[in-house]
Amino acid sequence: MENWSELGNIASFKxxxxxxxxxxxxKLAISYKNGExxxxxxxxxxxxxxxxxxxxxxxxxxxxxxxxxFHFKTGKGEPGYEEDKVPSYNYKIEGGKLFVDxxxxxxxxxxxxxxHPLTRNIQREPGSVRLVGISTTAMNKDYPRYSTSxxxxxxxxxxxxxVGCETKLFKLNEMNxxxxxxxxxxxxxxxxxxxxxxSIDPDDEMEKxxxxxxxxGDAFIISTPIRWGAASSLYFKMVERMNSIQNxxxxxxxxxxxxxxxxxxxxxxxxxxxxxxxxxxxxFAELGCQFPQFPFIAHSRGWSxxxxxxxxxxxxxxxxxxxxAEALGERLYEMASLMIGENALHQKFDxxxxxxxxxx
Numbered sequence: 001m002e003n004w005s006e007l008g009n010i011a012s013f014k015x016x017x018x019x020x021x022x023x024x025x026x027k028l029a030i031s032y033k034n035g036e037x038x039x040x041x042x043x044x045x046x047x048x049x050x051x052x053x054x055x056x057x058x059x060x061x062x063x064x065x066x067x068x069x070f071h072f073k074t075g076k077g078e079p080g081y082e083e084d085k086v087p088s089y090n091y092k093i094e095g096g097k098l099f100v101d102x103x104x105x106x107x108x109x110x111x112x113x114x115x116h117p118l119t120r121n122i123q124r125e126p127g128s129v130r131l132v133g134i135s136t137t138a139m140n141k142d143y144p145r146y147s148t149s150x151x152x153x154x155x156x157x158x159x160x161x162x163v164g165c166e167t168k169l170f171k172l173n174e175m176n177x178x179x180x181x182x183x184x185x186x187x188x189x190x191x192x193x194x195x196x197x198x199s200i201d202p203d204d205e206m207e208k209x210x211x212x213x214x215x216x217g218d219a220f221i222i223s224t225p226i227r228w229g230a231a232s233s234l235y236f237k238m239v240e241r242m243n244s245i246q247n248x249x250x251x252x253x254x255x256x257x258x259x260x261x262x263x264x265x266x267x268x269x270x271x272x273x274x275x276x277x278x279x280x281x282x283x284f285a286e287l288g289c290q291f292p293q294f295p296f297i298a299h300s301r302g303w304s305x306x307x308x309x310x311x312x313x314x315x316x317x318x319x320x321x322x323x324x325a326e327a328l329g330e331r332l333y334e335m336a337s338l339m340i341g342e343n344a345l346h347q348k349f350d351x352x353x354x355x356x357x358x359x360x
Contacts, residue, residue: 002101004092005102006099007099008021008097008098018056020052028040029042030271031061031073036073038061039091039100040072045077047064051357065282073278084109085106086108089101116216118207119194129336130219132167133220133223150171151323152322156328158166164333170216176204180241186225188251193209195241195243213260218261220260220332221262221291225268226267229272238308242287246287261289262293264277264298266299268300269301269305270284271300277296293331
């Protein structure tokens with residue numbers, strides 16, 4: 001039985017190549033291309049993006065969230081993905097108005113897509129405490145300079161190895177990490193995990209940071225210089241991409257980080273150590289991380305200290321800072337040891353990070 005509903009005057013639909021229309025709970029994407037109309041579902045197969053808010057590319061409606069494509073008349077996916085299709089509808093024109101038969105919808109078909117490796121079950125393999133160092137210092141890759149924050153980070157990691165930690169070091173300056181492209185600004189649900197860039201760009205190396213935080217590391221030291229009273233630009237590039245971890249808490253109820261401990265190293269020729277530390281600690285608290293007593297070490301000679309060569313010399317020769325870096329590594333080791341403990345060494349979690357089973 002046909003079920004015709006009026007969409008509106010055809011003149012108004014001709015003014016735009018793509019229009020979104022809602023009829024009750026049915027969302028439609030109305031296209032006008034080469035003198036022809038097309039009516040397909042307005043809900044993308046991927047994560048439900050609004051197709052009617054996208055754009056037309058050739059004969060395909062492009063989802064504004066993650067750029068999946070569907071033929072404007074048939075609803076079929078782009079070449080190679082034809083069977084991944086959204087419903088299409090019959091329409092008619094009468095009296096200068098466009099009508100759609102809501103009972104004519106073709107079947108939606110979602111092709112199975114292989115799960116990303118990062119979405120595997122969260123399971124900490126038995127072993128010693130694993131400490132990850134992340135350097136956010138930016139410099140010329142071809143002519144690297146001495147970095148005070150890097151120096152203290154390496155001191156922390158070296159000491160941690162002496163007390164039994166496994167360690168990894170990531171230098172963001174040496175990695176290919178694209179900037180966040182603001183999918184969350186389109187819709188909270190458009191910010192997926194893994195993030196869209198990681199899902200579509202095999203050359204982007206943010207996957208290594210996700211892997212370290214979610215599946216490998218127990219404790220983390222983030223080192224940063226102070227840049228105009230804030231953390232480095234590379235730090236912000238990383239944490240903006242990590243919004244996809246925090247967003248899983250709010251939109252999907254998935255807790256991806258469990259028993260993670262974070263400490264900070266902050267150095268710079270300028271001041272505002274406490275402001276930088278507060279911002280960084282707040283972010284990692286939002287991710288569900290914990291902090292040891294005295295969670296950061298820092299050094300700054302103040303706003304007017306422009307003689308950077310003396311700042312470098314001070315850090316190189318300061319026993320207090322070197323001892324502090326070692327002590328920070330030890331505090332992280334001790335807290336991580338307590339958190340993972342014997343009872344947690346074999347703990348398993350489901351895909352959302354919730355407790356699933358415990359090995360005997």
